[in-house]
Amino acid sequence: MPITEVRKDPGTLTLTVIAEYPVPVRRVWDAYCDPRQLEKFWGPPEWPATFTRHDMTQGGRSDYRMTGPQGESSHGYWEFLLVEAPRRFEVIDGFAHPDGSPNVELPTTRMSVGFEPIGEGSRVTTVSTFNSLDELEELVRMGMEEGLRTAMAQIDAVVADLSSFAAGNAVQAQILGDTQVRTGRVIRGDLTDVWRAHHDPDIMKRWLLGPDGWTMPVCEVAVAVGERYRYEWENDAGNRFGFTGELLASSPPRRAVTTEILIGGEAPVTVNEMTLTPVDGGTLLVIVITYPSAEARDAILGTGMVDGMETSYSRLESLLPEITQTKSSGSLPTR
Template sequence: MPVTSVDSDAEALTMTLIADFPVTPERVWAAFADPRQLERFWGPPGWPATFTSFAFEAGGRARYEMRSAGGEVARGSWRFVAIDAPRGFEVIDSFVDEDGEAIPGMPSMRMTFAFEATAEGTRMTNVTFFDSLEALEQLIAMGAVEGSTMAMNQLDAVLQGLREFAHGKGTQLEILDDQHVRITRLIDGPRELVWRAHVEPALMRQWMLGPDGWRMSVSEVDVSVGGHYRIAWEPEAGTEGEGFGFDGETLLVDEPRRIVQTEHMTGTDWPSTTNDLSLYEEDGATLVTLLIEYPDATTRDAVLSTGMVDGMEQSFERMERVVLA
């Protein structure tokens, strides 16, 4: 992971994040100077960022919003104080409302970003300066340390490019904390078709099957917000096993980029999970990212022990072979 430390200093009223990247300062600078690259990592998992304006010049402003799986929106604004390409820049970061006005009771922070060449690549030092101890403690209580760490640890994929970062690695699992895991898979195909493969029953029945010898017996899907779905599988003749299925509700849709749904194993008292699926296309390939929120670590471990990730890899291989061929 790129982030090596995040430290707060109550006396200096600062929070300092340090991360190391195996690329030049110019490449790291480019990721921050381009809003389309920046929004791929600025929001932590589950809260992806969208920059709605970006005037990258001294005195200019940028506005962004982050939307959770449940539809909550957090908005922010940067006022660029100083820019020294490619060595760093300085902003005033504020919490704002829909009109871009600062929210009363929420702190504004001065942030500096410095990019220094090292023998291995680049060290980024991000220092946030607070006006008071109360503001520092408020941000830490809101999860600033955890959120900024998870956000910056997403920058590797942006800096290297999708194919270099993920091609040939198959389905990858990351355990983020007791309640969250992230599953990624690079699909060699366009985002529009990968999206359709995830939401259209006729296509789902061709690839979303896990190991060979199973068929999708139920595929009722409503991907509108508030709509419900039900999918189920059963073994074909000669295959051992008992049928099973899932049901849930669609919480958020941003076609063809993101869909958030609950997932519950039909006919059981197992608690539901929240599945946040996002698709990003680059150079004709699509990175599928599934962020799953479990109620607790026990449920997380029980689900992962079923061989879910191996089954997903077999399904993704089938998607490339059957749907995208």
């Protein structure tokens, strides 16, 4: 059991949980950065968590739900007040309605999570600060203390798994619900270079191609919120297709949200949220895709979308050293 101390202090309105793990600090930090890993320990086994957004940067936000054994759900959110990788982060932790809006009828807490090395391992100290003694007692009655104990205990198995989330692994796709899919991959490259590779037309034309044999003759990038983008591909056989959409939100170099629709087709409009997070070994790229229905979700997944993404990301990884070398000049030679 990694938990070494649990301390409830009515005088300071705090609940402190301290746990120790036999792995470096960076490994534990990355488990919090990656929603695929965070879901494996945040919340008790009977109420597993699903993160539909996880933007771990100062001013960012996470949205999650916990699903009970009978299918019931409880929604929550984190608002990131401070992120100092890999030492600590602080969030406002609150309850939410199913649409993600804060449930102001229930209390919030300020949660600070600190990471420090101890010998060859690490110590994680989680301090939850409450607004009043009544709220502290209410949340403890609701199971918060036991929930934190369970979460800390489950991290052991997650951080011991070094291979499942390693840099360079193929794209993983997870169904988050009837209308959402999350894809994730660690790209072996710097955060700013990966962002640039998604927004520089000359670079995009060299990697965002899917299977071999395709080119990208049209690459019009949206830079400001409200602008539209247009991407088109063609092959030697004369086949051609493309996508267009609007940039809904952008926080360079971390997050971009766009709509997407097939040009000239009857495919549904999707909303794609891309989040980039620095982790050991590179940059974690996560895309949450929201479809209008489960049928639309399954139809698009059935096109081989994930395999095409992996082919493109593998190509991007091979290109990133060149992007890094040419960063100072601001140009990338075309081929």
